[in-house]
Amino acid sequence: MDHAAFAESVRAEADAWDRSGGLPADVVRAVAEAGFLAADVPVRYGGRGWSPTELGSLCADFGAVCSALRALVTVQGMVAAAVLRWGDDDQRARWLPALTSGEVVAGFAATEAGAGSDLAAVGATFDGRRLSGRKLWVTFGAVADVFLVLASRGGRPVAVLVEAGQPGVAVEPVTGQLGMRAARIAHVGFADVPVAEVLAPPGFGLSHVVGTALDHGRFTVAWGCAGMAGACLDHSVSHVRSRVQGGVPLSSHQAVRAVLGRCLVEVRSARRLCAHAAALREEGDPGALAETVLAKYAAARAASVVAEHAVRLHGAAGIAPGSAVGRFHRDAAVMRIIEGSDEVAEQHLGGHALRGGS
Template identity: 35%
Template sequence: MARDGQITRDGGDGHHGADARAALMGSVRERARHFAQHEVAPHAGAWDRAEELPRAIVTRMGELGFLAGPLPTTHGGSGWDNETFLGVYEEIGRACSSTRGFLAVHTGLVSQCLEDHGTDAQKARWLPSLATGERIGCYGLTEEGAGSDVAAIATTARRDGDTWVVDGSKTWITNAGVADLALVFARTNPDATPRDDGRPARAELTAFVVELPSPGFTAEPLGVEPLGHRASDHAKLRLEGLRVPDDQRLGEVGQGFKIAMSALDHGRLGVAAGAVGIGRACLDEAVAHARERRQFGKRIGDFQMVQADLADMYAEVEAAAALVARAARAADTGAPDVTRLTSAAKLFATEAAQRAADKAVLLLGNRGYGSGHTVERHYRDIQGLRIYEGTNHIHRLIIGRSLVGKDG
């Protein structure tokens, strides 16, 4: 055991090797399931209506070791591998996508990115407080003009002695209004001359870590009502003369694009596992209803057309879970096809969950259509998973390009 009640990589119970790993995966998942069923699911609808995730739930995820799951124990982490951590994302995603989304951003996009690319001093400075939830992280990549096309980022960072001066804006940044630490991507060659053929110079992106509050950094309301993930905090960022010391630059100048993409590899696994959770939740609700609801003198689950829908949902959710686990193992072993597998997992799991949510709403009839029902919330939330961390079109592109390779 590391912190109070925290399960570490050796299982903390004397098991060794494969047995220890299986025991660890089982106990982490069990702990996540218990937390999700008892401390998240009963409140998820109310949080969605209140449009707020209580800070206490973040602290609780810190206590349970979830915020630090994949971080090494040296930085206050739990030292879990990706396949083990999937269980946490899936179980929490089954209960509440806003809570799971918080985790995927805070842990997958921010903490794991700092672990991968930070200096020892940076890791020691930020990771322990991110691991407990004392600090909350956000990831600022998207801009009005730069969604899928990350290289179109217009936010600039100009060097001024030992600091950088950042100007620009970001949008749809999860956790931004409650964050204590922001990972911000900016263009560090804004004045570069256009290429010979007249096209603008290739964007040189660099990543910065901003400690908040900071003068020049303002989180502003999004200005729209989100369809789903309503308990999440989403904000626009206004960056005006924001000064960031050079020792808060993450990685080398010009490495920002690579850093942003490597963070997304972590986050996408979390999204894919969260989608499996949504699929399972929709199947649970549909099966329970099919067993209970009677029409024409029978349980609706006795009609073969209803059984066919349930069977399709079951098969797709299980297939998605297997693919997500395969992608996680590829990440754990450093397999060369990890990016393609992760894209396939994110694409398939989110589309399968969308179909499951769609079927669940139909099978529940008017109950599934009413606000406040679990399947209605999942039906809204799943749309976000198809868009963020690379839209599903972009994942098809990643998979397709990787299969075909470069011409010549």
């Protein structure tokens, strides 16, 4: 089954996942068995060697159904990307097949109470043997088997792999948050936890290891948001064609058509920016990093704008329990924050413009 067919096969379940607050374990296994986890990892490590465009298409299809489903692919891919690029041979051989097969579920643990957008301010400490600190908003942290954790060693950033289930690892599931309710989000505490796995030397933990993971995350989030925006437009078109008000279908109202036109521009623009970022990544173009930030910024805004219009076009049905557009509207708000808020992205993009990035 290809990823479009897989996404369609689970579409009817997404609202139940949102209400129950978790992506079921059997769905995680099904995603893994279909080969959709860390699919861009080379075949020799158990991946499928997919191109950025292929990975993006997967995330768009999953994002059009459920943000948590897409987030599973995102986080697994972030950790795999960091291990692939910065791990040693033994670490790649140990972790990459486990990540691609779904034998282990990964969590990316960087955010802290005093270190959100400013990850250089992390308070978690690693003394060369043991890790202590508390991480917030870890996607799939409630069920993760291993965490990629950003910490500080002697004032220098370091990235370590920490297995869950050890003494000193405390997982606090988060429920009832605005969006991403099925993504098994948790706060995770590390109290003097033994660590044997370090990725890259101290000093490289943020700029290199975590930087690689975040770039991969932004790319997949961008495509997922483009898919979400497209799904909201599809829902809106279907609704206004069938909804009769004032004796005529909503689709015949000029104001409604104008809204749909604006939404179409948002969807197409986001998708094309994502495709451009993917093409640059495939070419190894150094501008791919900035273009990925641009694609994520634009796609997250598109998802938010189109979802808001979708809710308004649906009226009361858009905010009713089980409303897909209502769920997308909540998830889209989170996407404006995750992997870097609008304001942080705008600073990067301003610099890109000053360097001639038009």
